[in-house]
Amino acid sequence: MTGAPMRGTDEPIDLRSDTVTRPTEAMLEAMRAAPLGDDSRDGDPTVVRLESLAAARLGKEAALFLPSGTMGNLLAVLVHAGRGRDVLVDPLAHLVGSELAGLVSVAGVVPRPVASRAGQYDLAALERALAAAPSGRVGAGLVWLETSHNGAGGRVLPLDHLRDTGRLAHQAGVPVHIDGARLFNAVVALGVGADVVAAPADTVMVCVSKGLSAPIGSLLAGPVELIGQARALRKMLGGAMRQAGVIAAAGIVALETMVERLADDHAVARRMAAGLAALDASLIDPAAVETNMLRLDVSKTGRSAADWASRLGALGIRVQASGEAQLRLVTHRHVDMAAADRVVAAIAQAA
Ligand SMILES: Cc1ncc(COP(=O)(O)O)c(C=O)c1O
Numbered sequence: 001m002t003g004a005p006m007r008g009t010d011e012p013i014d015l016r017s018d019t020v021t022r023p024t025e026a027m028l029e030a031m032r033a034a035p036l037g038d039d040s041r042d043g044d045p046t047v048v049r050l051e052s053l054a055a056a057r058l059g060k061e062a063a064l065f066l067p068s069g070t071m072g073n074l075l076a077v078l079v080h081a082g083r084g085r086d087v088l089v090d091p092l093a094h095l096v097g098s099e100l101a102g103l104v105s106v107a108g109v110v111p112r113p114v115a116s117r118a119g120q121y122d123l124a125a126l127e128r129a130l131a132a133a134p135s136g137r138v139g140a141g142l143v144w145l146e147t148s149h150n151g152a153g154g155r156v157l158p159l160d161h162l163r164d165t166g167r168l169a170h171q172a173g174v175p176v177h178i179d180g181a182r183l184f185n186a187v188v189a190l191g192v193g194a195d196v197v198a199a200p201a202d203t204v205m206v207c208v209s210k211g212l213s214a215p216i217g218s219l220l221a222g223p224v225e226l227i228g229q230a231r232a233l234r235k236m237l238g239g240a241m242r243q244a245g246v247i248a249a250a251g252i253v254a255l256e257t258m259v260e261r262l263a264d265d266h267a268v269a270r271r272m273a274a275g276l277a278a279l280d281a282s283l284i285d286p287a288a289v290e291t292n293m294l295r296l297d298v299s300k301t302g303r304s305a306a307d308w309a310s311r312l313g314a315l316g317i318r319v320q321a322s323g324e325a326q327l328r329l330v331t332h333r334h335v336d337m338a339a340a341d342r343v344v345a346a347i348a349q350a351a
Contacts, residue, residue: 012316013339018182018265018292018332021213026257027250034249038242039065040235046245050252051219057255058204059195060221064230065248069181071239072205072220074102075230076177077142080203083108085141088129088169090116092151093144094179106237109141118288119149120161123168130172143169145201146179147186154269154293154330156186159196166200175202181218182210185291188262202226211262211292211332212254216247261333265292268340269331275344280351292331299325301351311350317343 014020023031037044047065055063066072073095081087087103089096091113095103103109114129115122126143133139145165147157162178169176178201180186187194198204203222208214220230234240273286273294282300298308305321312319320328329343 010316012318013335013343014318015329015331015335015343016318016320018211018330019209021211021332021334023215023250024213024253024258027214027253030249030253031246034245036243036245039244040240040242044243044245044248046252047248050217050248050255053252053255054206054219055221057194058198058206058219058221059193060198060204061224062227063219063221064227064234065241065244065251066218066220066234067216067239067241069179069205069207069209069218070099070102071234071237072207072218073099073177073179074106074237075220075233076203076205076222077103077107077109078233079226079229080175080177081107081109081141082138084110084138086110086112086133086137086139087142087144088112088114088126088140088174089144090114090119090121090146090149090151092116092119092149093146094150094181095144095146097151110137112137112140118155119146119152119157121165123164126165127168130168130174140172140174143174143176144179145176146181147197148182148189148291148293150181150293153288153295153328154182154185154291155288156189156290159190159192162197162200177201178204180204181207182291184259185211185262185266188259189266189290208251208254211265212258213333214247214250214254214258217251219251262292265331265333265335266290268292268335268337269294269329271337272329272331272340272343275341276347279344279348283347294329294331295322296327296329297325298327308350312346315346315350317346 034046051063115125149155183206207218273289283296309321
């Protein structure tokens, strides 16, 4: 079963993230049946299967199974950018705001913000940044992309933008990494293969633990040599696991059976956005809802985001306040169309 479990009309609706999704029955069965080994000693066959499957789906030579997306992003920084180099990055990237500056403290790499809109670089600004390092700096060691883009409200980077960014970076001899924690949401929204989205990048990180509903797990994919280095560095970070096939088994089910259904989450998000815009057009532009995320602007409502979150919480709707003026709502497998209508009604009531 891949759909949403039935819910009562008064059950809480958790929109804080798609990471709250529970494993499916098929995942639990696969976890019990998975052939296992010691991944850090002589290999776990189920992990090997997941890594091969992910590499093939993403059109890369190899992939590495990891406990989290944060570790995958940090490993990408470590294998690409030497100490003291810059990562050219959109200021709203998850890497900058939500990964506790691992790139600085662990990798010794400096984030250099490049002007961007909805996760897309101003390409002229990117070109200038690639051409010249600020005085006293070593220079760019990596260009960062994120799609779908969490901070920008689940926006999808257009294929042309991915390709233009890749071309400019590679012309300057700088590699590219995609933070694809929700790459499969972008893939479904664009209607192309994951390999097409990942093609302009040297490495890509994807999570199976978000809308795809696996309980744990992310993968870093790229060239064999870099993934080999990442495998060694994973041990340094404490991410080498043992009978990891138990969780990799759920990841295989996620990649094989849970990608297409993300379209349902996107449809629920669109319905919620349309209902909320009809209520108050200042809250959201429905045209900006491209995947499973809504960022509501509550600045004109006279209440803080924290106040909204606590009022909605009292009505059984859990949302995440983001700064003073934004609420983040994320749809997923446990949020159906009826729940979308309940959310709109609750927001009308709380207003
Ligand atoms: C865009 C993005 N990148 C990376 C991550 C980190 O993933 P994890 O929570 O598995 O470390 C997240 C988590 O929400 C994310 O949204």
